[in-house]
Amino acid sequence: MEFTSTIENDDSIELDVRLAKKGDKEAFSRLIENNKTSLYRVALSMLSGKQDIEDAIQNTIIKSYEGIIYLRKNEFFKTWLIRILINECKRIIKNNKRTIPIEEVNYNVGVSDNYNNLELTNAVNLLEKDLKVVTTLFYFEDIPQKEIAKLLNIPEGTVRSRLSRARKRLYEILKER
Structure with a gap:
């Protein structure tokens, strides 16, 4: 359905x-x-x-x-x-x-964003800028790694490594809370 x-x-x-x-x-x-x-x-x-x-x-x-x-x-x-x-x-x-x-x-632009008050979104906002962008595109916008690589003009392997580093860092941030 x-x-x-x-x-x-x-x-x-x-x-x-x-x-x-x-x-x-x-x-x-x-x-x-x-x-x-x-x-x-x-x-x-x-x-x-x-x-x-x-x-x-x-x-x-x-x-x-x-x-x-x-x-x-x-x-x-x-x-x-x-x-x-x-x-x-x-x-x-x-x-x-x-x-x-x-x-x-x-930062209130007036867009209704269901992710605004979630602990995960707050943790993502604490990431370094390069990790934050890749994480947002991949997890929140459902853009495939290959497309992210094209969008950011970086190798696909760099996208994968940034996502991996972001997951580890998010785990650390959320574990502390």
Whole structure:
């Protein structure tokens, strides 16, 4: 029964991608709405400031809207969207290296995230940035290791070793609590 709904959901996503490629703004809005929590989680795993996270997501939406006609395989929309977001986050990180943060910001962007108050999510947030990004993509976004390697431009073996180090570190963090 669950398998059928997944197939129907995949079909509706591909239909929305096809419609969005033809200029249907409502179909594009549905695609973004379906992926907003994923976008927020990935941006949060890479960036620390509320405004940076919002900027990265906003720029990702604009770039994906402008470039959706160039998406080759409709079934990879989410991976393509996250790749754009990762590039935006990297650009923001690069630009922020030149500035000094003045104050800490509250991270409530307004996205409903069921993982917010879980002990595991809090532990993941304590990981080093490279481990946190890979862990978020693999465990929270269900992106395969091969795709993560492509998204981050790192070897697949590096993804596996980072996941392994992250699991060990998470075990230590959770054991202490």
